[in-house]
Amino acid sequence: MNTKKDQPAGTPKDTHYAKLRRAHRDQKRQADKSADDPTVKLYGLHTVREAILNPARQKWRLLVTRNALPRLQLEDAVLAGLKVDMVEPKAIAELLDGEAVHQGALLEAMPLKPEPLSRLSATRLILILDQVTDPHNVGAIIRSAVAFGAGALITTNRHSPTESGVLAKAASGALEHIHHITVRNLADAIEELKEIGFQTIGLDSDGPEQLEDTFAEQRIALVLGAEGKGLRQKTRMTVDALARLDVPGTIRSLNVSNATAISLYAAHRHLSSDG
Template structure:
């Protein structure tokens, strides 16, 4: 019996050849993999040369909407599946849009790999992956070069975080440090003005940020910045909130702070 999926005929045979060629050239490593999903997230991940994709599961319609050339798709084996197969991989409730990518996680970089960026976001124990993903998206939109987090009390790379970031995870360096206070001191010595966001900060952010290099430091909702962090930053500042509520969700505070910082840098 001649089966298109195995005989090499038609589109299914074409993707089978891609899968076979990739498996022969790239045997799967033994590692803790992550599953990314959603069109924007998966497209950005496959296009990221630093990413090691392992397997792409997609409905035929979603694969067409991905709009990637065959040469690019050869980076990983492609399997055409029904939506239920992706549901099983991503878990209930994931808005996967008919596509999921199994991949090795990106490796965080040390502070010495910061490079020549002029705008950095630092998170002090912000653990919610939805918030961190949204912060990443805003950071990339405003041209921040790195997101600095601690090795502990920070979310690991996941489908939830990557979906919230909508592809931004692939466009910004993730710097991981063990001691945040030491990292802030290093940033300050490197010419960054380190500014901690605090709803009760003594000064307004617009009147505080200055200079050619800025590092914005945000704390977790509820707890805010830790005391050691508050003592280490160059300045504490608040977003001016004229309404009855004086604080924002950390991802909203991040986007406003990035706007203020970038605007100040352009004017300086």
């Protein structure tokens, strides 16, 4: 049996470790680049269009193909203050992950600034995520939140994805239409929401009541946790109520973004029926 010393160069084991070392170097270069460049690269037609139309978004440069430009459906006046570079699709692909579906449009912009809790004065429905880390899930959740009229998304400073092209693409433009509030301590934020009149309801597969039977107030804050571990114990102890979604099929659990959409629909129905 070969030992590490006499193992021939170029074996699968050597190749495996070489790949790990390259991946580590690539991650470090990306982290160093991110530290020097605070901008985000937003891509996809819906994402780019909504970001350009958002007056709160600082925009720097639009890279767009000739075929994609008319599909953005933006007037010349909207693009007047923006540097627009007409490029080939491969020029955009080189700036992104190889599997990113950019649709011929990429916008270099500054991330949106998180809002304070005080911006919730006129909001009746909000969404709170307890350490949901997957940017694809969070992007899909943002899209559902905007669709059902939620006024804000609250996440934690840590263990939550930062704004990125992946998250924005999954949100399909919805990122520009919701207040994103980040907090250091989620339990403290939930207590503050209670004080200003929100009923805080945590979604839990073992919740004692069905979600529809839990609604009791005219301001609702839905709290969802990460897939697998769910809500943290401190969060479970802080919310007003724990509720479940009854799933009649063979599979008893849902992806967190799907569970969020159903919960938002139920909360919207409650708030609409009660005026």
